[in-house]
């Protein structure tokens with residue numbers, strides 16, 4: 001696995017990674033004290049492409065010099081800087097290098113934010129989902145190569161050159177934080193990518209327990225019988241057609257002297273077939289990803305102690321499978337949620353809001369300062385914000401806007417969608433208090449959010465609809481697959497409290 005180290009000078013690096021801006025300037029060459037005629041000639045020759053994301057390699061000493069195109073420095077973002085770090089690290093690995101040093105922080109913003117972007121881009125970008133392959137892709141062609149070097153073709157260490165003085169001190173702190181944020185993101189991604197024949201609700205609960213033991217938080221798990229007895233009717237209704245029983249996991253990180261209580265809720269539908277309102281077969285395999293909110297929550301809990309978080313943080317994940325069977329919930333069924341609200345289930349595929357309804361009631365028993373939920377909730381989110389943004393909404397606009405700012409700082413962009421009475425209206429039921437889909441095809445993400453808002457009551461609450469960004473076909477530095485979208489936004493908020 002790739003290691004990122006903050007340095008003030010490269011140490012035994014066999015590759016130097018330097019950014020080039022759109023004016024073909026590469027100040028990093030000076031920072032490294034490099035004289036390389038081939039690179040100088042390429043910089044001087046306008047016919048050599050060095051645009052954003054271009055990577056060119058030049059032999060240098062016993063190793064390599066890589067020039068990476070930054071594009072217009074004014075247009076850089078966390079995501080773009082991270083993408084360049086990933087591209088450079090991968091190119092260095094492909095050249096057989098083991099230790100690279102990069103001036104990307106100095107080439108860009110020269111601060112803690114750039115350091116965070118480089119660290120996260122390199123580490124998150126390094127994860128390939130090859131844990132289920134019997135042979136690793138790099139070594140599949142040569143079966144003996146894996147024995148000689150299981151990490152053949154991969155960079156082992158990225159040394160990040162930091163600025164001197166106060167900016168350097170802040171940047172060094174940013175590395176420590178970004179290492180843990182990236183660890184949580186990758187942990188969530190590996191959990192998310194685990195298929196539903198392994199990742200059942202019970203397996204997910206075991207994963208939470210294992211992290212609790214290792215990383216200092218308590219874990220309590222309620223099963224089917226207990227949940228039914230205690231009146232979690234909306235949650236149990238979704239799971240009633242499945243042989244793999246539902247679980248409600250509560251993770252409690254409670255440091256001494258904590259003043260605030262913050263609750264994070266993550267939707268955990270381990271597989272969503274749609275239930276009796278069955279989804280079409282095309283892409284149904286992606287529905288193992290309907291548990292990403294829960295994976296984010298479990299992974300997030302694992303880094304709080306090491307980040308020195310001073311608040312009590314409670315993570316709650318309702319875990320179910322949504323499957324059709326003779327015992328499954330039917331469209332038209334009316335269930336009673338934990339807080340007494342009755343809900344008519346017009347479509348069994350709108351199950352996320354049902355399990356979240358009961359998770360929210362449970363969350364409120366902790367009398368938290370706020371609740372944030374993360375959920376792959378609505379297909380409408382794809383239309384509203386697409387694969388680059390998380391949709392953020394809440395029962396206080398100021399709080400939602402604060403989270404939008406957090407999303408920028410965290411390098412996990414989000415955008416604010418509205419809440420209001422007009423959306424509440426769409427959730428009112430004909431025969432029950434609420435219905436789980438609206439009969440309009442407009443504003444699906446806001447209406448889905450409004451359904452959850454009902455269960456937040458007067459507790460400060462925000463909802464991250466991560467449905468469009470939680471898995472991608474390779475946006476920014478993410479390999480195709482789950483992205484843990486939303487995790488870093490919530491982590492940023494916890495650290496800012």
Ligand SMILES: [Zn+2]
Pocket residue numbers: 272274322348349350351352
């Ligand atoms: Zn569904």
